[in-house]
Amino acid sequence: MLEQSCLITLLIPLMLGIAVTEWTGLLDRDTTQQAATLIPFCLASAAILALVSLVTGVLPHKTKPQSRLKSRAGHHVPRLSILNFQFSTFNLLLPALMFFIGASSALIHHVNNQTSWPSGIHQWTAVVADAPRPTAKTYRIPLIISCGHEGPHRKVMLSVMKSALPVSPNVGDALVFNAQIREPYNYTSDRHISTVNRQFDYAKWLGRQGFQGQAFVYSQVQALGDYESNALVAALPWWDRLRIWALQKRSILVKKYYANVSGKDGGNIGGSEGDQEAAVLAALTLGDRSGLRTDVREIFARTGASHVLALSGLHLGILATLLMMLLWPLGGIAATRQRCHWHRYLPFVICASLLWSFVLLTGCSVSVVRSALMITLTFLLALRGEGFASLNNVIVAATLILCVSPLALMDVGFQLSFLSVFFIIWLFPYYQERFLGSRSSRLPRVRQWALNFLYITVVAQLATAPIVACVFGRLPLLFLLTNLLVIPCAYVLLTGALVFFALSWCAAAASAIGWLLSRTTKLMLGSLEWISSLPLSSVEVSVSPLSALMMYPLMLAGFAWLIAHQRIYGYSFFILLGIVVSLLGWGV
Numbered sequence: 001m002l003e004q005s006c007l008i009t010l011l012i013p014l015m016l017g018i019a020v021t022e023w024t025g026l027l028d029r030d031t032t033q034q035a036a037t038l039i040p041f042c043l044a045s046a047a048i049l050a051l052v053s054l055v056t057g058v059l060p061h062k063t064k065p066q067s068r069l070k071s072r073a074g075h076h077v078p079r080l081s082i083l084n085f086q087f088s089t090f091n092l093l094l095p096a097l098m099f100f101i102g103a104s105s106a107l108i109h110h111v112n113n114q115t116s117w118p119s120g121i122h123q124w125t126a127v128v129a130d131a132p133r134p135t136a137k138t139y140r141i142p143l144i145i146s147c148g149h150e151g152p153h154r155k156v157m158l159s160v161m162k163s164a165l166p167v168s169p170n171v172g173d174a175l176v177f178n179a180q181i182r183e184p185y186n187y188t189s190d191r192h193i194s195t196v197n198r199q200f201d202y203a204k205w206l207g208r209q210g211f212q213g214q215a216f217v218y219s220q221v222q223a224l225g226d227y228e229s230n231a232l233v234a235a236l237p238w239w240d241r242l243r244i245w246a247l248q249k250r251s252i253l254v255k256k257y258y259a260n261v262s263g264k265d266g267g268n269i270g271g272s273e274g275d276q277e278a279a280v281l282a283a284l285t286l287g288d289r290s291g292l293r294t295d296v297r298e299i300f301a302r303t304g305a306s307h308v309l310a311l312s313g314l315h316l317g318i319l320a321t322l323l324m325m326l327l328w329p330l331g332g333i334a335a336t337r338q339r340c341h342w343h344r345y346l347p348f349v350i351c352a353s354l355l356w357s358f359v360l361l362t363g364c365s366v367s368v369v370r371s372a373l374m375i376t377l378t379f380l381l382a383l384r385g386e387g388f389a390s391l392n393n394v395i396v397a398a399t400l401i402l403c404v405s406p407l408a409l410m411d412v413g414f415q416l417s418f419l420s421v422f423f424i425i426w427l428f429p430y431y432q433e434r435f436l437g438s439r440s441s442r443l444p445r446v447r448q449w450a451l452n453f454l455y456i457t458v459v460a461q462l463a464t465a466p467i468v469a470c471v472f473g474r475l476p477l478l479f480l481l482t483n484l485l486v487i488p489c490a491y492v493l494l495t496g497a498l499v500f501f502a503l504s505w506c507a508a509a510a511s512a513i514g515w516l517l518s519r520t521t522k523l524m525l526g527s528l529e530w531i532s533s534l535p536l537s538s539v540e541v542s543v544s545p546l547s548a549l550m551m552y553p554l555m556l557a558g559f560a561w562l563i564a565h566q567r568i569y570g571y572s573f574f575i576l577l578g579i580v581v582s583l584l585g586w587g588v
Contacts, residue, residue, distance in 0.1 A: 017102025260514030304476030
């Protein structure tokens with residue numbers, strides 16, 4: 001692992017720093033003052049370690065004659081330890097620095113996210129920040145409380161009775177309501193869906209998503225006009241304005257789905273079959289899952305196809321491949337011009353720009369941002385003609401996301417996305433050597449595709465199985481059959497979606513492509529319903545967080561034993577296996 005990427009020695013301490021602040025309770029709502037007092041200590045420790053690491057790592061130091069480098073003139077020159085990464089003091093201090101950086105960023109994020117709300121019921125004016133999610137009796141609406149051009153803008157999760165708001169609002173609409181806003185709290189009826197029957201900490205989940213308040217409204221909610229809504233949106237910070245603008249464009253595209261698939265405008269969505277086909281299309285291609293019914297989500301979860309609904313590397317990879325196929329001729333056209341040296345950059349720049357526009361359009365979920373970062377890093381280093389390990393791309397993407405949003409580490413989507421991609425890339429050289437070998441170039445294309453599909457599906461399922469079992473309390477067993485049926489449909493739907501939006505100006509073409517997308521989606525849903533009805537399609541399990549955590553060293557030791565055939569890995573595997581079995585038996 002270290003041979004493929006030494007950067008992992010920096011990512012792990014960063015993650016540990018964030019995790020320790022979470023596990024020790026420093027990010028709880030009642031410890032804000034304590035967390036604030038620890039921030040100067042963590043920042044000071046990080047500054048001292050950074051200075052010492054810089055001095056010990058950059059300055060030349062004496063080395064043995066046989067290990068010195070020779071210049072072109074033949075003279076010995078001292079080796080710089082920051083380049084060869086072999087100076088022991090530097091190796092110890094730099095991970096410690098990353099640990100304190102992770103702890104400091106988590107504490108700062110926690111303190112900045114805390115706010116005090118006035119007691120009693122008050123009138124509030126807010127802007128809808130994301131697509132509302134309808135439930136049986138309410139709408140759950142993410143809001144940004146507007147404070148004008150002065151003062152902070154705070155995110156609030158508002159639950160509104162459908163009788164108080166007959167029509168679901170759109171992103172960017174301004175609402176006026178009377179309610180008491182409090183810090184995020186837990187409903188007594190909220191229960192985790194896993195069989196371990198633990199209380200789901202809804203308040204902590206809201207805090208990790210950046211929400212600073214929560215309210216429930218029974219009375220009438222007033223929706224303001226377009227002029228007042230635009231004025232309130234204009235007073236928001238630039239990032240919120242940009243995100244609201246992108247989500248408004250997404251809602252327009254979603255309405256086109258409903259108009260051509262279910263024959264509705266998207267504003268009054270029911271529970272008909274056509275509505276769910278359009279909702280699945282919107283989730284799979286645009287990241288809008290607000291229209292999905294609970295039973296449809298349950299079918300995807302039982303069959304192990306939830307990764308198709310959540311935009312990830314599969315979707316970005318298909319999109320990048322299609323865009324590069326379309327844009328590659330531009331490089332040849334530019335190359336025909338005299339004194340034009342930028343021709344080879346043009347397809348990559350346009351493709352990366354379109355990919356990041358798509359990321360913004362879909363709401364900037366963690367899995368999509370991770371995939372876009374990895375593809376962009378690959379483009380940049382390919383243009384420079386340098387080799388860059390894909391494992392490094394994963395680690396750099398994870399580090400950048402955690403530096404911007406440290407509490408994303410506790411998000412299940414972040415964990416599932418990075419673990420699956422990490423294991424797939426880490427084990428790929430060994431898979432290629434042991435299963436393909438020198439015959440890989442001579443194997444039939446269909447057999448290569450089948451072997452790669454089998455490898456990616458099995459490794460991704462094994463990598464995410466402990467977390468899936470712990471969080472959702474269920475493990476799908478027929479995931480190979482599910483992916484064999486679902487992934488080809490995903491390719492057709494993503495490609496068809498591009499053609500659909502490109503030809504949406506032509507009503508006849510949009511209607512024909514919408515019919516094709518509807519039939520493909522119906523086929524995929526029917527296949528998943530059939531798989532979920534099979535015996536042993538999924539099993540209920542009960543796994544504690546500690547047991548799930550210990551399964552990963554067990555898997556690492558098992559993979560290392562199979563690859564290296566060394567006794568130390570075998571002993572480690574059986575010792576860890578005994579620990580995991582004991583934890584599962586004791587229910588710890």
